Amino acid sequence: MAPPARRPPDPERRDRIIEAALDVIAERGVAGTTHRRIAEAAGVPLGSMSYYFTGMDEVLFEAFSRLTSAMSTRYRDLISQARDRQQAGAAVVEIISGAAYGTPREMRLTLELYAYALRRPQLVEVMRDWMAASRASLSMHFTARTARALDALIEGLTIHDAMDATPMRRSDVAAVVDAIIRLDDEQP
Template structure:
């Protein structure tokens, strides 16, 4: 049985549903995400799902958009704080190796996002917008080609390091970032 919270005019309900969708996706994958599971995790009546979203695809787009925007904001903040080329390179290394981006839960959600995006054009648009935002943040410090290469490096090394029994250490990542951005 779902528990209800708030009044019928609950202004946080939609956001709670989106956050709950990310929780359910992280626990069960996109394929195991249902309206009933999300409603239960959000503590809302099942009817709220169709009130706030035009089906599961709409909910998943909203959830993956929230993930992308949240991670992109933290990524951008690290790069925005950089004032010198070396600080910008250090920020890229931090994005790849630091604890603040790419938590195990977020990485799991990213894997789900990529797989689902390949078959779902609106979600593919979310990933493309995220890539553009990453490149814009990098382009404050690097030319367009270097920004694109560094963006691909961030994606690739983050995924590899999360799955590798012997992940690349920070010193080696810094050497690669230096080589690409030289």
């Protein structure tokens, strides 16, 4: 008698687990994220968690890496469309004031990443890679000094605007971005 036919592995299962992890983190925070909740959200058996990942730290690393990669890609795409520094400055304003940078879900995930990365050295690397990608995008049009300042402004204002009942007006954001860009012209 022939052995029973083996089912082919589900090549998309690992990706579904990572996406489900992001959904669970967005809904419950890192502290409320469990293997069971992720497996349920992904529609996979609980045993899949240990088959594809060594533990929760790896799941979180992969999930947050995916988040930052997707956000960095959109960021880079927007900046790279600029033909000059003026358009690049307008792209920075759009990242801060528009919908291009992150959805409310992504902001919740980003804030979870910031808090969690303080206690997990491997996630500090995710954060550093994300900052490097952002600065590389900005460096297409600005000096390294200005790219770093603009990156910090983007991070800070998006966090403030996510929490503030009255986000900063787009015209005020544009004025601050323009002031930082002008520093590039004044640099010796």
